[in-house]
Ligand SMILES: Nc1nc2c(ncn2[C@@H]2O[C@H](COP(=O)(O)OP(=O)(O)OP(=O)(O)O)[C@@H](O)[C@H]2O)c(=O)[nH]1
């Protein structure tokens with residue numbers, strides 16, 4: 158019998174850049190467990206990864222939409238990863254690049270066995286756009302859980318944020334009447350709003366899909 162109390166830990170703060178893949182082919186071995194951050198270009202995916210890990214500059218952020226064009230992997234533990242997916246849906250990006258992004262993301266979503274869950278980032282001022290709904294529909298069919306972050310909540314009033322939460326709640330119940338796969342919360346990277354809730358969801362995905370190293374206290 159183990160006389161020590163043990164505690165599972167996901168070490169977000171020890172995240173390290175692992176590799177950038179131009180497509181599914183360059184992705185690291187499909188082993189262990191990973192959580193991918195998806196969403197429209199400029200929604201705040203890379204910023205959220207930096208806020209979650211507490212490491213400024215880990216994932217490259219930019220005011221120019223379309224900054225993340227590769228699939229970027231960050232390692233937390235040997236077989237635990239965060240994935241920054243290329244953003245979709247920015248109107249000014251040339252068509253051939255858009256199509257290529259769509260292909261990359263859909264290939265990744267369909268083929269990646271170690272994908273334990275998706276964090277879907279949507280700007281709280283305009284959530285649930287066409288591609289967001291496509292990803293949500295795909296995830297429900299594939300049985301992959303999605304946790305939506307309504308980002309940039311620092312840019313709207315409390316009243317507006319609450320309205321948006323109600324809208325998203327209504328749409329999620331419509332898309333997933335079982336209420337098992339879709340969850341959501343508000344988030345702000347600069348104000349660090351929602352970081353604890355995000356960690357709780359990710360802890361759950363990582364620990365229920367992968368046996369973590371335990372730490373003796
Ligand atoms: N006010 C505010 N700005 C944010 C927030 N999150 C991100 N930003 C800003 O939004 C811009 C885009 O953020 P990124 O994290 O680069 O967005 P992204 O989703 O990774 O974008 P792509 O790589 O183009 O797909 C940057 O100027 C960020 O500083 C937030 O919660 N609040």
Ligand SMILES: [Mg+2]
Nearest residue numbers: 202203224225
């Ligand atoms: Mg990015």
